[in-house]
Amino acid sequence: MQSGLLIGKGIFWVLIWFGFMLFYTALDVAVWRKIGAPFGKYFNLVTMILCIAVFLFLLTRAADFKLDLLEGLSPHGLLLAAACAGLFYLVLDKGLDPLFEAAFPASEESYQDTLRSLRAAPVVSLIQVCVLAPFIEEVLMRGFLLGGLSVDYGKTAALLVSAFFFALLHFNMVQTLSAFLCGIVLGLLYLHTGSVSCCIAAHMGYNLISYLTMMAPLNNKA
Numbered sequence: 222m223q224s225g226l227l228i229g230k231g232i233f234w235v236l237i238w239f240g241f242m243l244f245y246t247a248l249d250v251a252v253w254r255k256i257g258a259p260f261g262k263y264f265n266l267v268t269m270i271l272c273i274a275v276f277l278f279l280l281t282r283a284a285d286f287k288l289d290l291l292e293g294l295s296p297h298g299l300l301l302a303a304a305c306a307g308l309f310y311l312v313l314d315k316g317l318d319p320l321f322e323a324a325f326p327a328s329e330e331s332y333q334d335t336l337r338s339l340r341a342a343p344v345v346s347l348i349q350v351c352v353l354a355p356f357i358e359e360v361l362m363r364g365f366l367l368g369g370l371s372v373d374y375g376k377t378a379a380l381l382v383s384a385f386f387f388a389l390l391h392f393n394m395v396q397t398l399s400a401f402l403c404g405i406v407l408g409l410l411y412l413h414t415g416s417v418s419c420c421i422a423a424h425m426g427y428n429l430i431s432y433l434t435m436m437a438p439l440n441n442k443a
Contacts, residue, residue, distance in 0.1 A: 225369060225372035225373040226365070226366070226368075226369025226370050226372065226373065227373065228370060228374065228382065230284070231365070231366045231369060231370055231382070232386075234280060234284055234361070234365065234366075235361065235366065235386045235390075237276065237279070238276055238357070238361055238390075239390065241272040241273075241275070241276050242272075242390070244272065245265065245268045245269050245272050248265075248268055249261075249265045249268070252264075253265045253268070258341065258342060259342065259345075262341075262342040262345040263345060265345070266345050266348060266349060269349060269353055270353065273353060273356070273357045276357070277357075277360070280361075280365065284365070286364075286365050286369075288360060288364060288417075290417065290418045290421075291418070292415060292416060292417075292418075293414050293415030293416030293417075293418075293419070294414075294416045294418045294419065295414070295416070297414075298410075298413075298414035298416050298418075298419035299419060299422055301410060301413070301414065301419065301423075302410065302419045302420070302422040302423035302426065303422070303423070303426060305406055305407070305410055305423040305426075305427070306422075306423050306424075306425075306426030306427040306429075306430060307426075307430070308406070309403055309406070309423075309427040310427060310430045310431060310434075312402075313399045313402065313403065314430075314431055314434070317398070317399060317402070318395065318399055321395045321398050321399065322395055325393075325395055336435060339432075339435070340435070340436065343436060346432070347432060350428050350432055351425055351428045351429045351432055352425065354428070355421055355424035355425040355428055356421055356425075358387065358390065358424065359407070359417055359420040359421045359424050360417060360421075362383050362384075362386065362387045362404065362407075362408075363383065363407060363408060363411040363417050363420045364411075364417035364420075366379070366382070366383045366386065367379050367380060367382075367383035367408050367411055367412070368411070368417075370382055370383065371412070376412055379408075380405060380408040380409070380412070381405075383404060383408055384401050384402075384404030384405045384408055385401065385404075387400055387401070387403075387404035387407075388400040388401035388404060403427070407420050407423060407424060410423060
C-alpha cells in the first residue's frame with residue numbers, strides 16, 4: 222500500500238528526475254555525439270541506465286518509496302494494458318497527433334529531428350524508447366506520484382497532477398498534449414489495477430507500436 226505524499230515532495234522528486242534527464246542529455250550533446258556512431262550511442266545508453274539506477278536508489282531510500290512490480294499484477298490488468306497500447310496508437314498517432322502537428326509546426330520540426338536521431342541507431346533507440354523511458358516514467362509518475370498523492374489529495378487531483386508533470390517531461394507541444402491524455406488513461410489504469418507493472422506494459426506496448434511504425438519506412442527502403 223502506497224503511503225501518503227505531500228505535493229511539494231512529489232514535485233521535488235519530479236524535478237530531481239528532470240535534472241537527471243538534463244544531465245544525460247547534455248552529456249550526450251557535449252561528449253557522446255562527438256565520439257560518433259556507434260560508440261557514442263552506446264555510451265549514452267549506459268549513461269541513461271546509470272542515471273535511472275541512481276535515481277531509483279535515491280527514491281527508494283530518501284523518499285521511503287517501496288517499488289513492488291508484482292503488486293496488483295494480473296492477467297486482467299495485462300489485457301487492459303494491451304488494449305490501452307492499441308488505443309493510444311489509434312487515437313493519438315492516427316487521430317490527434319496529426320492535428321497537433323499542423324497546429325504547432327515548430328514543435329513538429331523538433332519532433333522530426335528526434336525521429337531522425339532515433340533512426341540513426343535503431344537498436345539503442347529501441348531500448349531507450351520502448352524499455353527504459355516507459356519503465357522510469359511509470360514508476361515515477363504512476364507508482365510514486367499518483368499513488369502517493371491520491372492518499373492525501375484524492376484520486377482526481379492526483380490523476381491530474383501526475384498527468385500534468387508526465388506531459389511536461391515530453392518537452393515539445395506535439396508530444397506534450399498527447400502525453401497529457403496518455404497520462405490520464407495510464408493513471409486510470411493504475412487506479413483500477415493498483416499495478417505499476419500494468420502501466421509499464423501499456424506504455425512499453427504503445428511505444429513499441431509507434432516505434433515499429435516509425436521504422437517501417439526505413440525497413441522498406443533497405
